[in-house]
């Protein structure tokens with residue numbers, strides 16, 4: 150048994166002070182005062198939430214353990230306040246058969262500090278035109294399906310994948326990128342790319358494939374989920390599709406909410422990711438979409454890489470930045486403290502919406518009977534983001550030096566303390 154004393158928890162959108170009793174892996178009491186002589190943690194008014202949920206992370210094991218492992222990635226998740234994540238399949242080997250998927254799930258389970266659910270690949274090696282055994286992988290425990298890292302290039306592959314995913318009632322998650330429109334681009338096409346002299350990626354590579362997919366999604370009835378949405382045109386398409394009854398959800402990354410291509414002022418690959426940072430107009434549109442609910446949730450797209458790789462020029466470095474240790478602090482500081490959204494809305498977008506959309510077992514509130522997957526945030530504590538403090542092996546973030554509030558003090562998974570700040 151454990152007691153957390155004097156925590157602030159969200160009830161009906163308001164922060165109220167409560168004591169919380171945990172027995173084993175379950176919350177057994179929530180009340181204004183709980184008398185008890187069990188082991189007690191004094192929260193001193195810090196914010197206690199059910200653990201955050203991230204439906205889009207890259208943990209790199211097996212295949213790229215120098216970038217991240219399941220142990221380091223999941224420890225980073227705990228430090229970021231996340232207790233459930235869904236890991237992408239761009240690994241080596243790619244989990245693209247029921248046997249490989251089952252092996253990956255077992256590896257996640259034996260290595261991770263938090264709950265790690267797993268994506269199965271839509272097609273073999275993320276690039277084949279023939280679809281994988283989606284029904285078999287679903288039976289083997291896949292949470293959802295994606296070829297993240299690569300766009301699905303042909304309508305036929307996407308249509309078959311959607312039909313199979315619809316049959317097993319699991320989300321089909323799309324990384325939108327039409328290869329024929331890329332032309333070797335490395336940052337958003339536009340004035341900033343021209344100024345720096347780097348080849349551009351048009352937003353049409355994303356939105357044109359999205360338009361195709363929304364037509365196919367409507368025809369199949371699949372739950373179609375848009376990964377890392379980045380353009381105004383894409384937000385408009387999702388908004389229209391939702392109005393027409395397409396079963397579509399979308400996620401946006403913290404960096405597409407907070408940064409535009411104008412933040413790239415030199416050839417610094419810490420700002421290189423896919424999709425690229427877009428225009429200020431696009432950034433405003435994804436933020437508006439998150440606020441009005443067109444975009445359902447935030448997902449970090451935590452994409453750790455080695456510093457040697459990311460120290461290369463923009464043209465040579467791999468796409469991707471980390472995010473799981475900084476996302477809550479950044480969004481709390483830049484969106485909640487500034488009054489753009491409420492804390493309750495941020496928790497809706499970083500916990501409740503992902504749990505509901507992906508049909509996860511994770512708890513969504515601090516209530517009696519819920520699993521004790523919990524995080525305690527100090528909303529008043531001011532920090533400066535420093536990569537030295539990351540427990541992730543990935544130090545590749547453009548947010549170094551940003552002043553943020555909302556430090557994670559402690560994280561529990563199934564009632565066990567898995568992270569504690571020093």
Ligand SMILES: NC(=O)N[C@@H](CC(=O)O)C(=O)O
Nearest residue numbers: 207297298422423452468469
């Ligand atoms: N987002 C990225 O820029 N990179 C991701 C792949 C992906 O999410 O498309 C990675 O695996 O590094």
Ligand SMILES: [Zn+2]
Nearest residue numbers: 297298324376
């Ligand atoms: Zn992607």
Ligand SMILES: [Zn+2]
Nearest residue numbers: 237297298450
């Ligand atoms: Zn990704």
